[in-house]
Amino acid sequence: MLTDLPWSVIALQLFFGLALGSIFVLLASGLSIIYGLLDIVNFAHGTFAMLGGYAVFVAVSLSENFFIGILSAIVIVGLIGVLIEFFLLKPLYRKDPLLPLLLTFGLSVAIPDLIKIIFGLIGKPVNYPQAFTGATVFGSLTLPNYRLFIIFFTLAILISLWLFLKKSDLGMIIRASTRDSLMVQVLGVNVSRIWTIGFAIGIGLAALAGAIAVPMMSATPDMGVDMTMIAFVVTVVGGLGSLGGAILGGLFIGLVVAITSFIAGEYATVSMYFCMAVILLIRPRGLFGEIGRE
Amino acid sequence: MKSLHDEEKVLKEIESKPRATIVLGTALVLLVLPFVISAPLATEILIWGIFGLGFNLLLGYTGVLSFGHAAYFGLGAYSAGMALRYWKASLWTSLLVAVTAAMLLACFIGALAIKRRGVYFAMISLAFGQMLYFLALSPLKHITRGEDGLTHIPIIKIFSVSLNRPQPLYYFVFVITIGMLYLTWRILQSPFGKLLQAFRENEERARACGFNTTLVKFFSLVLSAFYAGLAGALNTIYLGYVPLTTLFWLTSGTMVMMAILGGKGTFLGPLIGVGVFLFLQNTISVFTPRWEVFVGTIFVFIILLFPAGIMGTIRDKYSAYKTKKLRQEAPPLATRLE
Numbered sequence: 219m220l221t222d223l224p225w226s227v228i229a230l231q232l233f234f235g236l237a238l239g240s241i242f243v244l245l246a247s248g249l250s251i252i253y254g255l256l257d258i259v260n261f262a263h264g265t266f267a268m269l270g271g272y273a274v275f276v277a278v279s280l281s282e283n284f285f286i287g288i289l290s291a292i293v294i295v296g297l298i299g300v301l302i303e304f305f306l307l308k309p310l311y312r313k314d315p316l317l318p319l320l321l322t323f324g325l326s327v328a329i330p331d332l333i334k335i336i337f338g339l340i341g342k343p344v345n346y347p348q349a350f351t352g353a354t355v356f357g358s359l360t361l362p363n364y365r366l367f368i369i370f371f372t373l374a375i376l377i378s379l380w381l382f383l384k385k386s387d388l389g390m391i392i393r394a395s396t397r398d399s400l401m402v403q404v405l406g407v408n409v410s411r412i413w414t415i416g417f418a419i420g421i422g423l424a425a426l427a428g429a430i431a432v433p434m435m436s437a438t439p440d441m442g443v444d445m446t447m448i449a450f451v452v453t454v455v456g457g458l459g460s461l462g463g464a465i466l467g468g469l470f471i472g473l474v475v476a477i478t479s480f481i482a483g484e485y486a487t488v489s490m491y492f493c494m495a496v497i498l499l500i501r502p503r504g505l506f507g508e509i510g511r512e
Numbered sequence: 513m514k515s516l517h518d519e520e521k522v523l524k525e526i527e528s529k530p531r532a533t534i535v536l537g538t539a540l541v542l543l544v545l546p547f548v549i550s551a552p553l554a555t556e557i558l559i560w561g562i563f564g565l566g567f568n569l570l571l572g573y574t575g576v577l578s579f580g581h582a583a584y585f586g587l588g589a590y591s592a593g594m595a596l597r598y599w600k601a602s603l604w605t606s607l608l609v610a611v612t613a614a615m616l617l618a619c620f621i622g623a624l625a626i627k628r629r630g631v632y633f634a635m636i637s638l639a640f641g642q643m644l645y646f647l648a649l650s651p652l653k654h655i656t657r658g659e660d661g662l663t664h665i666p667i668i669k670i671f672s673v674s675l676n677r678p679q680p681l682y683y684f685v686f687v688i689t690i691g692m693l694y695l696t697w698r699i700l701q702s703p704f705g706k707l708l709q710a711f712r713e714n715e716e717r718a719r720a721c722g723f724n725t726t727l728v729k730f731f732s733l734v735l736s737a738f739y740a741g742l743a744g745a746l747n748t749i750y751l752g753y754v755p756l757t758t759l760f761w762l763t764s765g766t767m768v769m770m771a772i773l774g775g776k777g778t779f780l781g782p783l784i785g786v787g788v789f790l791f792l793q794n795t796i797s798v799f800t801p802r803w804e805v806f807v808g809t810i811f812v813f814i815i816l817l818f819p820a821g822i823m824g825t826i827r828d829k830y831s832a833y834k835t836k837k838l839r840q841e842a843p844p845l846a847t848r849l850e
Contacts, residue, residue, distance in 0.1 A: 259631045259634065261579075306812065310815070310816070315630065316630060316634075317815055317819055319577075320772060320811075321815045321816070323579075323768065324769070324815060325812060326808075327769075327804050327808030328807075328809045329805075329808070330804070331802045331804040334802060335802055447642050450638065451639055454635060484650040487646040488643055488646050488647055488651060491639055491640065491643030494636070495624060495640070498624045498636065502627070
């Protein structure tokens with residue numbers, strides 16, 4: 219049945235998949251950074267993305283500017299991340315490794331309900347930013363501008379993340395702590411502070427993903443769980459703790475979901491779990507996972 | 513110099529171990545429970561208690577954290593419901609169908625994921641649980657009835673007593689609960705049960721001793737799914753329909769919270785945790801529909817302050833007291849034991 223379709227329809231679905239995948243990439247890379255650095259699987263990852271979405275909603279309704287919205291989402295949610303890491307997670311390091319996971323799970327139960335109390339049960343819509351409404355025509359393809367923005371914006375974020383990790387001193391320390399935090403501490407670096415920064419960066423990326431997703435789906439209290447699931451599936455497919463895996467896995471899952479929702483809509487959500495099962499069968503540690511980390 | 517026999521006796525005294533009387537004592541307490549609290553709430557506590565016993569076997573005694581137990585619970589609930597509704601099956605057949613389905617699913621998920629590290633398994637199990645939820649939500653809508661849940665389940669009779677009245681239903685579930693409690697006690701006394709606990713304490717060492725850790729963890733998962741499937745089927749009989757939420761991630765999460773609250777790795781922990789949790793939930797939801805914010809916050813504080821849970825904290829305090837007392841009685845031996 220796919221062969222009967224004009225190529226432009228298929229290309230459009232691929233484009234949608236790429237845009238969706240970009241959001242997944244941002245989500246999963248945040249999860250991966252946190253896991254790599256702190257050895258914590260953040261069960262509240264999607265919850266922070268949801269908070270990012272609500273931060274955009276509040277900031278946009280106050281300032282009428284989407285970009286101020288994105289910025290405030292990163293700053294506000296990043297700060298919440300710092301507070302949570304400092305007060306709730308720090309006491310749990312060097313205890314049972316499952317405790318931080320359980321703690322973030324508790325947050326993912328409590329926070330959405332708090333949002334329901336503050337903002338109500340019904341989702342909060344955010345308009346597309348003025349600059350990116352409409353569509354651009356490429357030959358026989360009509361591509362919505364906002365999705366083009368998402369793809370290029372994600373690309374820009376990933377490049378700056380890469381430059382930060384590879385070229386800056388702080389990035390180097392973060393990479394070194396991911397490898398061996400004890401050694402870094404011996405060299406006289408305050409690793410505890412590095413962990414806080416790393417956690418804030420990871421949470422900030424989640425908030426960013428939530429923020430740019432909101433104009434397409436409006437912020438709802440329960441979107442967090444779905445986003446946590448997406449982040450988990452992508453990291454399992456790509457390999458836990460690997461940034462390259464998060465990127466490739468995110469794009470792959472994005473394409474799979476977009477194509478499935480086009481040919482068999484009701485299987486769209488199920489398809490990504492199915493992908494995960496297949497990957498687990500043929501390559502248990504994920505596409506880019508390190509041996510011993512699975 | 514104390515003899516070896518004495519040392520063993522002292523060890524036994526420090527290490528709290530579920531005794532046979534514990535099953536009997538619990539049975540007596542549960543027998544009068546519906547006279548203290550309402551019978552439906554008591555029934556719910558028993559059903560979740562069975563679920564918890566199995567979950568604790570996996571988390572508390574084997575050390576494997578599953579975040580997808582709603583999959584087994586929900587599959588059990590749906591299989592029993594479908595068997596009753598579509599096949600007009602008998603009570604026992606539907607229970608059998610439910611536990612078989614849950615155990616088969618556990619075999620599948622276990623084969624794919626049980627080898628993975630702890631946190632990885634938690635993520636994967638959660639994802640598979642959500643997969644089942646979304647399957648029931650829309651692609652399988654024609655048999656699961658999607659969001660409405662599976663309704664029109666016939667009323668079940670046992671020895672010509674219909675189970676839609678609270679009291680007979682409670683005592684029916686009560687008998688099964690005591691059976692499962694006794695089974696759990698026997699499992700923990702068996703060599704297999706000892707193996708589970710050996711793995712939780714030190715998996716590498718158990719492997720070095722020549723045990724196949726993966727296989728034993730796999731069996732523990734399947735066994736745990738047996739409890740979950742049974743609890744799910746009982747839940748169907750209790751509610752008279754199958755809500756879609758039985759498969760929802762929050763069902764798994766609730767189980768995790770109950771188990772931690774009660775104290776993982778303690779014999780009565782799951783029952784206590786379930787009881788306290790459901791009582792709290794019932795009390796809070798009288799005042800506000802947003803009980804999750806309270807329960808979630810309480811859970812965060814339990815993780816921070818009492819990670820051993822209610823029974824775990826009591827056990828730790830008790831064994832600390834015992835050790836102290838023994839040190840006063842026989843100083844050299846007690847010091848060596850520390």
